[in-house]
Amino acid sequence: xxxxxxxxxxxxDRRSPESSLLDHVGRVAHSRSGRFAVQIHLSQLRPHNRKxxxxxxxxxxxxxxxxxxxxxxYVLSSNDxxxxxxxxxxxxxxxxxxxxxxxxxxxxxxxxxxxxxxEEFTSWFDFEIEYDTFLQNVREMADGQSGGLGQTEDASxxxxxxxxxxxxxxxxxxxxxxxxxLNRTRVDDMIQQQPAVIIGADGTERILFQENYxxxxxxxxxxxxGYNLISNQWLFQHLTQTVDRRILATLIRDDYETLAxxxxxxxxxxxxxxxxxxxxDEVVAEFTEKxxxxxxxxxxxxxxxxxxxxxxxxxxxxxxxxxxGLNPVSLHYFDPGLLEADFYKVGxxxxxxxxxxxxxxxxxxxxxxxxxxxxxxxxxxETEESVRWALTFGIRRFQGYFIDELVxxxxxxxxxxxxxxxxxxx
Amino acid sequence: MAxxxxxxxxxxxxxxxxxxYVHRLESHKQDRHAVHIHLSALKPxxxxxxxxxxxxxxxxxxxxxxxxxxxxxxxxxxxxxxKHTAQNDVETSILKLRFxxxxxxxxxxxxxxxxTKFRTYFDxxxxxxxxLALVRQFVHDEGQEDEAEEDEKNSKAxxxxxxxxxxxxxxxxxxRVEQALQRADLSNMVRRQFICGLIGQAAPQPLFSELFIxxxxxxxxxxxxxNVTESPWLFQHLTESLDRRMLAMLSKSNDNSITxxxxxxxxxxxxxxxxxxxxxxxxxxxxxxxxxxxxxxxDIFSDLNAFLxxxxxxxxxxxxxxxxGLTYETVAFVNRExxxxxxxxxxxxxxxxxxxxxxxxSEIVSDMGNSRIILCRCDTDGAIEFGQSIGxxxxxxxxxxxxxxxxxxxxxxxxxxxxxxxxxxxx
Numbered sequence: 097x098x099x100x101x102x103x104x105x106x107x108x109d110r111r112s113p114e115s116s117l118l119d120h121v122g123r124v125a126h127s128r129s130g131r132f133a134v135q136i137h138l139s140q141l142r143p144h145n146r147k148x149x150x151x152x153x154x155x156x157x158x159x160x161x162x163x164x165x166x167x168x169x170y171v172l173s174s175n176d177x178x179x180x181x182x183x184x185x186x187x188x189x190x191x192x193x194x195x196x197x198x199x200x201x202x203x204x205x206x207x208x209x210x211x212x213x214x215e216e217f218t219s220w221f222d223f224e225i226e227y228d229t230f231l232q233n234v235r236e237m238a239d240g241q242s243g244g245l246g247q248t249e250d251a252s253x254x255x256x257x258x259x260x261x262x263x264x265x266x267x268x269x270x271x272x273x274x275x276x277x278l279n280r281t282r283v284d285d286m287i288q289q290q291p292a293v294i295i296g297a298d299g300t301e302r303i304l305f306q307e308n309y310x311x312x313x314x315x316x317x318x319x320x321x322g323y324n325l326i327s328n329q330w331l332f333q334h335l336t337q338t339v340d341r342r343i344l345a346t347l348i349r350d351d352y353e354t355l356a357x358x359x360x361x362x363x364x365x366x367x368x369x370x371x372x373x374x375x376x377d378e379v380v381a382e383f384t385e386k387x388x389x390x391x392x393x394x395x396x397x398x399x400x401x402x403x404x405x406x407x408x409x410x411x412x413x414x415x416x417x418x419x420x421g422l423n424p425v426s427l428h429y430f431d432p433g434l435l436e437a438d439f440y441k442v443g444x445x446x447x448x449x450x451x452x453x454x455x456x457x458x459x460x461x462x463x464x465x466x467x468x469x470x471x472x473x474x475x476x477x478e479t480e481e482s483v484r485w486a487l488t489f490g491i492r493r494f495q496g497y498f499i500d501e502l503v504x505x506x507x508x509x510x511x512x513x514x515x516x517x518x519x520x521x522x
Numbered sequence: 523m524a525x526x527x528x529x530x531x532x533x534x535x536x537x538x539x540x541x542x543y544v545h546r547l548e549s550h551k552q553d554r555h556a557v558h559i560h561l562s563a564l565k566p567x568x569x570x571x572x573x574x575x576x577x578x579x580x581x582x583x584x585x586x587x588x589x590x591x592x593x594x595x596x597x598x599x600x601x602x603x604x605k606h607t608a609q610n611d612v613e614t615s616i617l618k619l620r621f622x623x624x625x626x627x628x629x630x631x632x633x634x635x636x637x638t639k640f641r642t643y644f645d646x647x648x649x650x651x652x653x654l655a656l657v658r659q660f661v662h663d664e665g666q667e668d669e670a671e672e673d674e675k676n677s678k679a680x681x682x683x684x685x686x687x688x689x690x691x692x693x694x695x696x697x698r699v700e701q702a703l704q705r706a707d708l709s710n711m712v713r714r715q716f717i718c719g720l721i722g723q724a725a726p727q728p729l730f731s732e733l734f735i736x737x738x739x740x741x742x743x744x745x746x747x748x749n750v751t752e753s754p755w756l757f758q759h760l761t762e763s764l765d766r767r768m769l770a771m772l773s774k775s776n777d778n779s780i781t782x783x784x785x786x787x788x789x790x791x792x793x794x795x796x797x798x799x800x801x802x803x804x805x806x807x808x809x810x811x812x813x814x815x816x817x818x819x820x821d822i823f824s825d826l827n828a829f830l831x832x833x834x835x836x837x838x839x840x841x842x843x844x845x846x847g848l849t850y851e852t853v854a855f856v857n858r859e860x861x862x863x864x865x866x867x868x869x870x871x872x873x874x875x876x877x878x879x880x881x882x883x884s885e886i887v888s889d890m891g892n893s894r895i896i897l898c899r900c901d902t903d904g905a906i907e908f909g910q911s912i913g914x915x916x917x918x919x920x921x922x923x924x925x926x927x928x929x930x931x932x933x934x935x936x937x938x939x940x941x942x943x944x945x946x947x948x949x
Contacts, residue, residue, distance in 0.1 A: 144827075149794035153835050156799060199834055202827070268697030268759070275693060329791075329824060330762070333755040334693065369572040374579075397823040398754055400851045401567040404625040409576060412621055426826050430855045447827075 114238040117170045117178055121234050128223035130183040131166075133230055135219045136196065137205070139174040144447050145203045146175045154199070157192050172237065193218060202425075207451040263316070265327035270320070275338050277319040283342045286314045291503055292360070292473050292495040295483075301503055304473070304493055305358040305388050308347060310339050333364075333394070340367040344376045352383035360388035360418060365395050365406050377413065384414035388439065393421035396435065407436070418473075424448040424485075427460045433467040441473045444482040444496070457488070464489045537664040540593040540601055541657050547603070547646060554646035556653060557612060559600040559619065560628075563639060565873075568626045569598045577622065580615045584608055596664045601657075603646070616641055627876050688749035696756045699745050700763045708767055711739040716926060717785070717896055717918045720906060725929045726922055730783035730814055733772075735764050758789075758820075765792035773804035785814035787846060790821040793832040802839060810840030816867070819847045819856060833862055844896070850874045858890050867896045870905040870919065884912040 124131055138146055138154055155177060158169050167181035179189070197206040197217065206217055221230040266274070288311050293301040316325045326332045340363050347361065367373055368389065380387055389410055396403045396419065407417050418439040419432055425448050426432075432440055452460075464472055469490035477483055477496030486494065547554060561569050561577060574594065581592045581602055589611070590604030604612055620629055620640065628640055644653055689695065713736045718726035741750065750757050765788050772786070792798055793815065805813065815836050822829050822845070833843045844865040848856055850873045858866050868874075874883055887895055893916075897909040900919030909917060 150831070152796065152799065153794065153831075156802075157838075195838055199831065199838070202830075268693045268700060268756070272693035272697065328759065330755045330758040331693070334753065334759075337755075369576070394820065394824045397852065397855070398820055400849070401565075401625070405568065405573060405622060408622050408624060412618055421823075423826070426823075429822075429826060429857060429860055434854055 112238070113170045113172050114234065114240075117172070117180075118234050118238045120168060120170075120180060121231050124180075124223070125227070125231075128227050131223040132181065133221040133223070134179045134189060135221075135233075136177040136179070136193070137217055137219070139172075139176045140205050140216070141175075141200060141203050142205075142447050144445075145200055150200075151175050151177075154196055157195050157199070161188055161192060174237075178234075202447070202451050204450050263322050263324040263327075266320075266323055266325060266331045268331065270323055271331045271335060274320045274323065274325070275335065278315070278335070278338050278342060281319055281342075283310055283315075284346050286310050286318070287343060287346055289359075290495060290500065291357075292475075292493060293499055293503060295492050295494065301499070301506060303357050305360045307360045307362070307390070307495065308343065309362060310343055315339075336362075337364050337367060340364055341370075341372050344372050348376050348379050350379075352380045352386055355383070355386050358386045358388060360390050362390040362392070362420065365391060365399070365402055368406050368410065369402070382414075385416070388416045388418050390418040390420045390441065391437075393419060393426075393432075403435070411438075420475075424452070424460060427463045428456055431463060431466070433463075437471075439471055439473055439493075440467065441475050441495075443476045444474050444478075444485065445476060446479075446481070449481075449485055461489050464491065535664060536593045536595055537657070537661045540595075541661050543591060543593075543603065544654055544657050548650070551647040551650055553606040554603060555606055555609065555612075556601065556603045556644040556646055556649075557616070558642045558644070558656070559602070559616070560640055560642070562595075562597040562599050563628050564598075564623060564626050565628075568623055573623075574598050574600075577619055580618050580622075584611055584615065595660055601660075627873065630877075688747045691745075691748050691750050691753040691756050691760075693756065695745065695748055696753075696760060699748070699760065702744050703763050703767060706744060708735055708740075709771060711736050711743070712768075712771070715918055716922060717898075717916055718922050718926070719915055720910070720917050720922070720925075721915055722910075726917075726925045728926065729916065730785055730812070732785045732787070732816070732918065733768070734787055735768060740764075761787075762789050762791060765789055766795070766797045769797050769801040773801045783812040783814070785816050785844060787816040787818070790817060790825070790828050790832045793817070793836055794828070807840065811842070814842045814844050814865070816844045816846040817863075819845055819852055822856070822861065830862070837862070837864075850878050853886055853890075858894060865894050865896060866890055867898045867918070868914075870897050870900050870909070875908055880908075880912060883908075887913045 121133075136154070138151060141150070151171060155169060155171050158167075158177070158179060161167055161179065161181065161184060162169060164181070164184055167179065167184060170178040170180075172178060181189075200206045221227075223230070264270075287308055289306045289308055291306050292304040294304050295301055312325055316323065325335065343361060344363075344367070347359075363373070368391075377384075391403070391406075410417050416438040418441055419435055419437040420441045422432055422440055422442045423445065424442060427442065469492070472486075472489070472491045473493040473495055474482060474486040474491055475495040477486070477494045477498045479498055482496065482498065483494060486492075559577075561574060564573075578592060578594055578600060581590070581600075584590050584602075584604065585592055587608075589608040590602055593601040593603075595601060602612065623629055646653065712733055714731045714733055716726075716728045716731045718728050720726050737750070741748065750760070768786060769788075769792070788798070802810075815833075817829065817833065837843060842864040843862070844867060845856060845858065845861065845863045846867045848866055848868045850868075850871050853866075853868055856866065878886070892913045895914055896916040896918055897905065897914045898918040900906055900909070900917050900921045902921055905919065906917055906921065
């Protein structure tokens with residue numbers, strides 16, 4: 097097998113891949129015959145589709161082409177791939193590009209009409225004709241790179257996560273330290289509230305509940321600067337158990353009898369079964385209808401028996417149970433209604449809905465209907481588009497930045513926002 | 523009667539306290555009632571410590587009102603003795619418990635009559651002798667159990683008991699274990715178990731074998747006394763490290779035993795990692811088709827998009843995908859075809875028979891595709907019989923290993939017989 101590892105140039109090399117590419121193009125100035133370049137515009141993929149593993153795997157798909165002697169692949173800082181080869185059959189390359197299209201089929205760049213998307217996805221340069229154009233392009237890329245190393249990292253940080261989540265990956269030892277300091281840190285002022293609202297037929301909003309949560313970005317800034325707390329899913333999950341305890345310790349000081357609006361808290365099932373929750377439960381006493389407990393889908397499926405038991409216990413005590421962590425795509429794959437929660441929270445995202453087919457839309461509608469639109473809350477509602485999407489299914493419960501703005505505007509106009517008018521909030 | 527061991531004598535156990543209480547009750551039996559709640563009959567997963575604690579809490583208000591006295595027995599059963607006036611409150615508490623455990627098969631059927639499988643009521647005045655005999659039995663059993671605990675028949679339960687008392691798996695312990703893991707020689711911890719086709723009474727036909735690192739061995743060697751089950755998320759992190767070690771071993775292996783059709787268990791994150799790419803380089807392209815990648819069901823629910831992307835990638839490279847770890851409860855949430863998996867593994871559980879039932883189970887199997895489902899952890903003949911009766915033809919588990927060994931022995935004997943016959947013939 098050809099030594100592919102040396103032909104795939106990555107950003108970790110001391111030289112930038114752009115300058116290596118420029119060298120290569122310069123070297124072949126006098127043997128252009130049969131040579132051509134293909135640029136694959138992975139940089140145009142949605143940010144969530146161009147994480148390092150996506151790019152790594154995309155580059156890997158060219159292995160079969162790289163087996164031939166005169167083929168090189170460059171992974172540029174922008175995430176674009178550039179393949180330079182000599183006398184390779186176009187069909188062989190097309191085969192790889194087909195695979196890539198299928199791999200990224202949930203991205204608008206490659207979805208839709210095959211012909212159109214193929215044109216946007218790749219650019220071809222025949223060295224016999226377009227050598228100079230290509231050389232110019234590569235020069236510009238190399239120039240742009242020398243001044244702006246690191247720029248690409250910012251751009252690829254997901255919109256939802258923002259800049260707060262760069263930094264060194266957490267390992268078990270740093271997690272232990274973060275855990276310790278979290279146990280010692282006052283978190284009261286890091287607890288934030290975000291309302292979930294019901295939009296009435298007349299367009300006015302009513303508070304369904306206020307979610308109380310600990311801002312992870314803030315937590316990271318304060319107790320773990322330089323670390324990325326969400327870099328490893330399992331270590332982060334473990335950390336949330338400490339977060340749970342700290343939040344409960346704060347919320348235990350509230351008076352639930354006089355609490356005006358219902359609240360929700362995100363908890364691990366293990367936390368609900370712990371003594372910390374027992375103490376919280378004693379404080380809430382008979383006002384449990386003012387508290388919604390949000391459980392994460394992954395936690396639920398890690399031990400269904402425990403979930404069923406916990407759900408029954410919570411419902412029996414009068415709490416309402418919310419299943420968090422769904423998204424529009426997951427509704428297409430399984431029926432969360434079997435979990436018999438009071439609410440289901442669907443995290444909206446353009447990445448889930450912009451390539452949605454009419455059939456998929458109908459399937460999702462069917463899934464929502466089966467459970468009842470009144471049990472659904474569309475979260476991460478950041479744009480009007482998300483609200484429109486939800487309304488097509490009859491969903492009127494929302495949470496997200498877009499909603500926060502609406503609420504703010506209504507408060508400015510009327511001075512306050514109506515809470516739930518009666519106990520029948522769902 | 524066996525004397526309870528010294529530890530139990532030092533701190534009077536609940537059984538002894540109950541016996542003492544019943545003795546004292548003899549002179550004021552009137553208007554006293556008792557209820558025995560058989561939590562010990564619940565499924566093991568429904569009677570962990572927190573379940574019992576919460577069940578016992580249900581009686582807190584009655585205890586505070588001085589209406590009764592609760593005893594939590596060693597076998598998880600509850601025994602509550604109360605004044606007759608509290609009868610309605612007691613019944614309400616029992617109703618709550620029934621609701622809490624409504625998913626347990628013990629609660630199947632209507633709550634009829636005085637004494638159901640879940641609870642037994644007593645009128646202390648009328649049933650005093652019965653109660654006394656019963657409580658004496660509790661004390662006796664408790665003493666026996668302490669002694670017998672060591673040679674528990676069910677080794678899994680014993681292991682669980684051992685684990686539940688160990689040092690918790692904290693981030694620091696995990697860090698140390700993962701450091702040790704990098705140096706440890708894991709090759710002797712790699713186990714192999716066959717997935718076999720099994721039709722009727724015919725001998726099992728091995729289809730492929732799963733290679734895995736024995737967690738029990740790993741615990742013994744690298745983290746004796748550490749309780750890995752109590753921190754599921756940290757354990758998941760550990761499996762990521764194990765994945766990488768396993769891939770490294772397979773990449774380097776010139777061991778002839780690691781050939782043929784194999785399956786390996788991987789996290790989705792591993793499938794997308796540089797380590798998997800190295801493994802992929804080391805495997806000849808022609809062999810990829812004979813490698814099955816088993817992905818955990820939890821990965822589907824943790825990041826569906828990553829799951830779909832990773833399995834699409836792996837299938838494109840020629841690997842086959844199996845979704846592992848489905849239980850009788852989670853199987854309803856997984857649509858194999860939509861998820862694009864080639865196979866699924868369903869864990870054998872008596873609940874498949876008791877709770878799901880044959881008709882529904884057959885339906886699940888035909889929805890998944892008869893030839894796409896493997897019944898795993900088959901420890902008994904009964905598991906296989908039931909599996910076959912619902913249309914499953916692929917099996918894995920200790921019982922299958924026994925069948926393979928038996929078949930090998932039988933063949934060897936036949937060979938030996940034939941050889942000796944040949945010798946006879948030559949003679």
